[in-house]
Amino acid sequence: MLYELHDVSKRYDQSKKQVVALNGIDLTIAEGEFLAIQGSTGSGKTTLLQMLGALDGPTAGSVLFEGQDLAKMTERQLSRLRSNAFGFVFQAFNLIPTLTAQENVETALVPLRISATERAERARSALAEVGLAERGAHVPAELSGGEQQRVGIARALVHNPRVILADEPSGNLDERTRDEIISLLENLWRERDQTIILVTHDSHIAARASRRLWLDAGAVADPNIAGEPVPPEELVPSPV
Amino acid sequence: MFLTYIYRELRRRHRQAILTSLGLALGICLVVVVSATAGGVRNAQTQVLHTLYGVGTDITVSQNATQGSGGPAQFGMNPGSPDQQGQRFSRDRINSTSGLALISDKKVTSIANLNGVSAAVGGLTLSSIHMSGHFAQVTGGTSGPPAGQFGGSVTSTATPSQAPIKIDAFSIAGVDVADQSIGPLSSATITSGRTFSMSETDAKVVVVDSGYAKQNSLAVGDTMKIGGVKFTVIGVSKSASADANVYMPLQRAQTLADEKGKVNQVYVKATSATLITQVKKAIKATVPGATVTTAQDLANQVSGSLSSASKLANQLGKWLAIAALVAAIAVASLLMLSAVGRRVREFGTLKALGWRSRRIVSQVLGEALAMGVAGGIAGIGLGYAGAQLISRLSPSLQATVANAGFPRGGATTFGGSPGGAGPSSAMRGFAHTVTVNLHAVVSPALLAVAIALAIGGALIAGALGGWRAARLSPADALRRVD
Numbered sequence: 032m033l034y035e036l037h038d039v040s041k042r043y044d045q046s047k048k049q050v051v052a053l054n055g056i057d058l059t060i061a062e063g064e065f066l067a068i069q070g071s072t073g074s075g076k077t078t079l080l081q082m083l084g085a086l087d088g089p090t091a092g093s094v095l096f097e098g099q100d101l102a103k104m105t106e107r108q109l110s111r112l113r114s115n116a117f118g119f120v121f122q123a124f125n126l127i128p129t130l131t132a133q134e135n136v137e138t139a140l141v142p143l144r145i146s147a148t149e150r151a152e153r154a155r156s157a158l159a160e161v162g163l164a165e166r167g168a169h170v171p172a173e174l175s176g177g178e179q180q181r182v183g184i185a186r187a188l189v190h191n192p193r194v195i196l197a198d199e200p201s202g203n204l205d206e207r208t209r210d211e212i213i214s215l216l217e218n219l220w221r222e223r224d225q226t227i228i229l230v231t232h233d234s235h236i237a238a239r240a241s242r243r244l245w246l247d248a249g250a251v252a253d254p255n256i257a258g259e260p261v262p263p264e265e266l267v268p269s270p271v
Numbered sequence: 272m273f274l275t276y277i278y279r280e281l282r283r284r285h286r287q288a289i290l291t292s293l294g295l296a297l298g299i300c301l302v303v304v305v306s307a308t309a310g311g312v313r314n315a316q317t318q319v320l321h322t323l324y325g326v327g328t329d330i331t332v333s334q335n336a337t338q339g340s341g342g343p344a345q346f347g348m349n350p351g352s353p354d355q356q357g358q359r360f361s362r363d364r365i366n367s368t369s370g371l372a373l374i375s376d377k378k379v380t381s382i383a384n385l386n387g388v389s390a391a392v393g394g395l396t397l398s399s400i401h402m403s404g405h406f407a408q409v410t411g412g413t414s415g416p417p418a419g420q421f422g423g424s425v426t427s428t429a430t431p432s433q434a435p436i437k438i439d440a441f442s443i444a445g446v447d448v449a450d451q452s453i454g455p456l457s458s459a460t461i462t463s464g465r466t467f468s469m470s471e472t473d474a475k476v477v478v479v480d481s482g483y484a485k486q487n488s489l490a491v492g493d494t495m496k497i498g499g500v501k502f503t504v505i506g507v508s509k510s511a512s513a514d515a516n517v518y519m520p521l522q523r524a525q526t527l528a529d530e531k532g533k534v535n536q537v538y539v540k541a542t543s544a545t546l547i548t549q550v551k552k553a554i555k556a557t558v559p560g561a562t563v564t565t566a567q568d569l570a571n572q573v574s575g576s577l578s579s580a581s582k583l584a585n586q587l588g589k590w591l592a593i594a595a596l597v598a599a600i601a602v603a604s605l606l607m608l609s610a611v612g613r614r615v616r617e618f619g620t621l622k623a624l625g626w627r628s629r630r631i632v633s634q635v636l637g638e639a640l641a642m643g644v645a646g647g648i649a650g651i652g653l654g655y656a657g658a659q660l661i662s663r664l665s666p667s668l669q670a671t672v673a674n675a676g677f678p679r680g681g682a683t684t685f686g687g688s689p690g691g692a693g694p695s696s697a698m699r700g701f702a703h704t705v706t707v708n709l710h711a712v713v714s715p716a717l718l719a720v721a722i723a724l725a726i727g728g729a730l731i732a733g734a735l736g737g738w739r740a741a742r743l744s745p746a747d748a749l750r751r752v753d
Contacts, residue, residue: 078746086623087746107627114625121749125620129279134272141272142625150272186624 033194033226034060034083039092041078041249052078053089054249062193065220065227067240075249076230077198083228084117084196085109114142118187120216122199124179126171132158132182133167139186157189158182161215177208184215188225195219197229201236213239277637284610288642291603295646295728296653298592298599299721303654305588306720307711308661315668315707328453329547332382332537332554334372334561361403365443365498365528368396371535378558379537385553387546392454393534395445395524396515399497404436441483443497444515445524445534448472453538455514464491464506473522478506483516498527599646600728607639607736618740619748632737636730639737643729647722654721658711665708 041053052075060066060083070076081087082094085101094101096112104112118139126135136154145153158167161181171179180200187195197216201209213236219225220241229240237243245252281288367373376393383391444455448467451457456466462481467474477497479489484507489495493504495517502519525531539554541547551563611618618631 081746081749084623086749087744110622110625110627112625113623117623117625119620119623121620123616125616125749127276127617127620129283130276134275137272138621138626139624142627142630147272 032059033062033064033097034058035093035095035098036082037093037095039079039082039089039094041075041082041087042090051249053082056092056249056251058244058251060226060228062226063220063224065217065239065241066229067237067243068228068230068246069232069234069237069243070246070252071232074246076232076246078249079246080196080198080228080230083194084119085112110142114139115190116193118190118192118195120180120183120187120195120197120200122202124171124176124183124203126179126182126186128171131168131170132163132174132178132185135171135182136167136186136189139189143190153189154185157185160188161185175208176204177211180204180208180212181215184212184219188219194226194228197227199230199232201231201233209233209236273634273637276634277641280638281641287606287610288638288645291606291642291732292646292649294599294602295643295725296649298596298728299647299650299725300653300657301595302592302724303651303713303717303721304657304661304711305592306717307654307658307713308709309588310712310714310717311661311709312668314712315709316670318707328457328538329541329544329566330539330551330554331564332374332539332558332561333535333564334374334558336370336372356406358406359403360406361401363399363401363498365397365399367528367530367533367535368398368442371396373530373533373535374537374558374561376532376534379534381557382537382539382554385550385557387542387550387553389540389542390450390453391537391539392447392450393521394447394454394536394538395521395528395530395534396455396536397443397445397524397528399441399443399517401439401496402436441516443517443519443524443527445521446518447521453540455538456508456518457538458514459508459510459518461506462509464504466506466508467518467520471520473526474520475500475502475523476505476519477502478508478518479504480514480516480518481507481509500527596724596728600731603639603642603646603728603732604735607635607732608739611635611736611739614740615743615748615751618743619745619751622743622745623749628741632734632741635737635740636733639729639733640726643726643733644722646729647725650725651718651721655713658713661709661711665710667706667708669706 036056036058039053039056039058040051043050043052054075056079068076068079078087082089082101083096085096085104088094088102096116101109101112126132127138130138133151133154136157137150140150140153155164155167158164161184163178163181163185166174166178166182171182174182180203183200184195187197195216200216201212204212216227216229217239220227227240229236231237374393379391379393382388446454446456446467448469448471451466456478459478459480461478464478466478467476477495479487479495484490484504487495489504489507491504491506494501495504496502497517497519508518519527521534525533537558539550541550547565547567551565554563555561621631622628
């Protein structure tokens with residue numbers, strides 16, 4: 032099993048008041064799954080995604096990745112894990128504004144200490160994979176929202192991660208671009224057997240995942256919703 | 272990627288980067304200008320002390336003459352007999368500098384043998400007056416001194432006629448030719464000819480001060496008469512203080528003044544600067560009643576605009592430079608912290624991509640370093656220009672040393688009427704003033720310090736920014752709304 036979450040809770044102290052972000056989550060995620068985590072605003076879905084990406088730790092319970100408890104890893108080990116095993120896609124793209132699309136993709140390869148030539152080559156092919164082979168020299172301000180998110184996806188997959196963690200990847204995009212981006216992720220799952228964990232509040236997008244998880248007030252609301260992978264013929268047709 | 276990222280980030284925040292660099296540049300500029308000026312003032316002080324004191328000399332020893340010793344200078348300007356009235360006369364008088372007691376050669380040897388003394392040489396300063404003219408013509412009743420008696424005073428009820436009298440007065444310093452590294456000639460530069468050789472212990476040779484040489488049209492190879500003895504000019508010297516008009520071997524000066532085995536000044540060099548106080552005490556014990564003056568004593572007596580400039584450079588200037596530098600570093604630190612504050616999400620993203628805190632800190636430090644180097648170079652450029660401007664303007668500074676038992680210097684403007692103040696009083700209680708031009712000195716060491724300060728300041732600012740970036744938890748950073 033890729034992930035095992037046992038009774039995971041996360042509480043924040045916010046101005047004398049304790050906020051419960053996650054409350055006793057038990058969850059397993061297998062390799063090759065396309066998991067959609069749904070929920071309304073404040074349901075804890077982004078917190079759960081950050082825990083799965085080793086960006087945050089639980090206040091109670093344990094998060095195991097490939098059998099290793101993330102809470103017991105040092106900062107150095109966590110950095111290495113993030114640079115090797117995870118690829119993040121953010122709602123606001125989070126590209127470095129001063130760097131070109133090519134250089135932004137390369138930032139994910141910097142911690143791997145590979146040669147500049149190999150780094151550039153791999154970044155170029157990742158950009159080509161998301162259909163931006165010709166846009167590598169442009170800075171984010173010169174790209175459309177959809178193109179920026181494609182750069183974000185190229186950056187997430189350039190180092191061949193075990194898991195792509197996407198936080199509302201289409202949240203800042205129009206409907207047409209949203210479908211393009213989701214189709215891109217879906218193709219990665221289908222063609223490369225890439226494990227994808229996606230946070231969304233959009234049921235239309237969640238319906239295209241192999242499994243859905245509904246969070247409500249930090250807890251799994253309806254375990255029954257986490258069913259079997261959706262057969263391809265039942266998926267919403269891709270516009271691309 | 273590291274350098275590209277730094278370059279692009281600085282270009283994006285170019286206004287802030289320029290402001291930070293300019294702040295550091297201003298601080299460095301002030302440090303360079305103030306330090307260069309202070310260095311110039313120190314050089315001026317050293318120059319003044321050397322001219323007043325002699326290079327290499329740490330201590331001078333003299334003894335004040337006791338009251339009642341010596342006597343009035345008598346020149347015998349009165350005709351001895353009526354038939355000498357109106358006749359030509361020529362008189363030479365060479366005396367040990369008034370106000371200074373003579374010290375035996377043996378005391379010099381005793382001082383040289385003291386612990387902590389590296390070398391001690393004696394010197395004899397003399398004043399020479401040559402008077403020539405015609406005896407006065409006395410009209411009316413006379414009750415002058417007996418015939419054949421020179422000197423004394425005219426006691427006449429008659430009125431003497433005005434007789435033109437030519438006076439040539441100058442000072443002489445007897446130099447120990449065996450060791451000229453200390454003593455009167457040590458602060459002088461030989462501009463033509465040569466100085467004394469070791470063998471010229473009693474030779475009839477002189478080195479003349481350039482001012483005196485010019486005034487009297489003397490050049491190397493010329494001869495001059497002193498006390499009726501012909502001396503050959505072997506060199507012309509130049510020193511700001513003009514310790515004496517004429518320098519000659521000590522033994523010859525002693526012969527001339529008829530003071531064999533006597534000196535009136537002892538120049539002492541200590542084996543170490545730390546021993547000077549101890550040596551001073553030992554000398555006082557060896558030569559009771561002696562006036563022992565150290566370089567520090569002399570430095571403490573320096574007054575005038577040089578002293579004010581020194582105080583200004585050392586006190587106000589130093590603190591001004593430090594304050595400017597601290598302010599520049601503080602501003603740079605605040606700007607760096609603010610810049611990091613605006614890039615929280617960026618650093619959170621990089622951490623999510625697996626960048627270690629150390630790498631992010633080095634990125635911030637790299638940006639700060641670039642600004643520091645730019646600020647340092649600009650600051651050095653501005654500071655150098657400022658120092659050059661000061662050197663170009665070359666303000667003159669005056670240093671005055673009141674006489675405190677330190678009978679040196681060019682009290683050489685005797686002249687005046689024979690009945691006036693005369694050389695004796697002119698040599699007593701003088702205040703010596705030396706004028707030097709201030710040149711700000713920008714040394715390679717100062718430039719190295721300036722660039723180190725700029726880089727150090729920038730690294731402090733960068734470290735603060737980096738520390739803030741390193742403390743960020745990636746989850747918190749990503750939650751931050753820009």
